Amino acid sequence: MQISRAVLREVPLELREYFEISSGGIKARRVLLLTLEGDGFKGWSECVAGEVPGYSYETTDTAWHVLTRWLLPALVGTHTDDARRLHPASWLRGHPMARATVEMAGWDLEAKRRRVPLATLLGGAGTKAVSVGVSIGIQNSDDALLRKVDGYLEEGYRKIKIKIKPGRDVEMLRVVRDRFPEAPVMADANSAYRLPDDLSRLRELDDFGLMMIEQPLSYEDMLEHAELQRSIDTPVCLDESVRSPEDARLALHLEAGQIVNIKPGRVGGLASSTAIHDLCLGSGWPVWCGGMLESGIGRAHNVALATLPGFTLPGDISDSKRYWAEDVVEPEFEMTDGWMPVPEGPGIGVSPRLERIEALTVRKEIFAA
Ligand code: OSB
Numbered sequence: 001m002q003i004s005r006a007v008l009r010e011v012p013l014e015l016r017e018y019f020e021i022s023s024g025g026i027k028a029r030r031v032l033l034l035t036l037e038g039d040g041f042k043g044w045s046e047c048v049a050g051e052v053p054g055y056s057y058e059t060t061d062t063a064w065h066v067l068t069r070w071l072l073p074a075l076v077g078t079h080t081d082d083a084r085r086l087h088p089a090s091w092l093r094g095h096p097m098a099r100a101t102v103e104m105a106g107w108d109l110e111a112k113r114r115r116v117p118l119a120t121l122l123g124g125a126g127t128k129a130v131s132v133g134v135s136i137g138i139q140n141s142d143d144a145l146l147r148k149v150d151g152y153l154e155e156g157y158r159k160i161k162i163k164i165k166p167g168r169d170v171e172m173l174r175v176v177r178d179r180f181p182e183a184p185v186m187a188d189a190n191s192a193y194r195l196p197d198d199l200s201r202l203r204e205l206d207d208f209g210l211m212m213i214e215q216p217l218s219y220e221d222m223l224e225h226a227e228l229q230r231s232i233d234t235p236v237c238l239d240e241s242v243r244s245p246e247d248a249r250l251a252l253h254l255e256a257g258q259i260v261n262i263k264p265g266r267v268g269g270l271a272s273s274t275a276i277h278d279l280c281l282g283s284g285w286p287v288w289c290g291g292m293l294e295s296g297i298g299r300a301h302n303v304a305l306a307t308l309p310g311f312t313l314p315g316d317i318s319d320s321k322r323y324w325a326e327d328v329v330e331p332e333f334e335m336t337d338g339w340m341p342v343p344e345g346p347g348i349g350v351s352p353r354l355e356r357i358e359a360l361t362v363r364k365e366i367f368a369a
């Protein structure tokens with residue numbers, strides 16, 4: 001098959017609610033959507049880079065640059081037997097989110113060509129639905145947070161993730177724990193703490209029976225996460241620290257935690273995600289699928305990935321309406337009782353609403369063979 005055409009679009013999408021993490025907040029997302037065409041099929045993907053380099057050094061603009069200057073020109077016109085293995089500009093270092101955008105569109109294209117669901121191509125054994133949770137940004141008041149937690153538990157989410165930062169941590173979580181003694185609660189610090197200064201603070205979290213604490217320390221410091229895990233009972237989950245299977249191997253070797261949050265964009269794509277999944281499964285570490293405030297296109301890839309057997313913890317995969325007034329796919333994602341149905345159609349299994357996407361597009365580049 002020849003990769004005959006690629007179309008990259010920038011699509012602004014307004015979140016229904018401002019979303020704040022320890023490094024900053026976001027309301028107006030700038031989403032990049034890619035289509036790759038071959039054999040008369042169209043593979044879709046979404047780039048998860050953020051608007052500012054707070055979570056990762058990659059941004060919407062660096063990804064646009066790397067995709068349009070290097071990756072897509074090197075790809076379009078080439079031939080492949082298996083679009084899961086596209087490696088344009090393989091000499092190019094870094095930029096896993098830009099690279100993942102190409103790779104993931106390739107997976108969708110290959111699954112559509114073979115007329116199988118993406119989940120099946122990834123190795124998900126016929127799973128009909130995946131368990132899901134919700135991620136709550138830092139709230140201005142404890143009351144606002146309690147209302148959110150209450151509402152999401154009521155809706156049925158199986159994991160309530162609460163963003164924390166210094167000054168909005170132990171006391172805030174104590175309020176939540178007092179009100180909801182049994183709820184499946186976890187915290188995500190997005191690298192806001194440091195050893196040794198914050199050790200006593202982080203140790204206080206042990207009182208709350210959290211499912212886990214996600215990425216408490218620096219995104220570059222695996223050794224420090226290992227030291228922390230030896231000093232606290234709460235399971236440490238790595239997010240930003242794991243950018244590749246090599247990082248996962250190091251984390252497992254050092255026991256730098258007990259759990260990994262896998263986001264295909266962060267780790268360079270779905271092949272890398274399944275490799276990390278396999279490594280963790282082999283070492284008895286549970287994994288779960290993270291989210292990056294995606295539209296329905298990125299979410300569809302995440303749902304498919306979460307069907308693999310090692311994804312035993314609920315993913316950050318919430319209803320379309322938790323993010324957007326209107327999603328860019330149909331049908332929209334909607335869970336029941338904390339279970340998100342896995343689309344059954346070929347590829348990502350949901351249909352991009354092309355007219356709406358076109359109408360929203362503010363920037364578009366086309367590459368043709
Ligand atoms: O750390 O998991 C994170 C969103 C943006 C950047 C980083 C993170 C997040 C989330 C959102 O937690 C999860 C979701 O998409 O629902």
Ligand code: MG
Pocket residue numbers: 188190214215239240261290
């Ligand atoms: Mg995280």
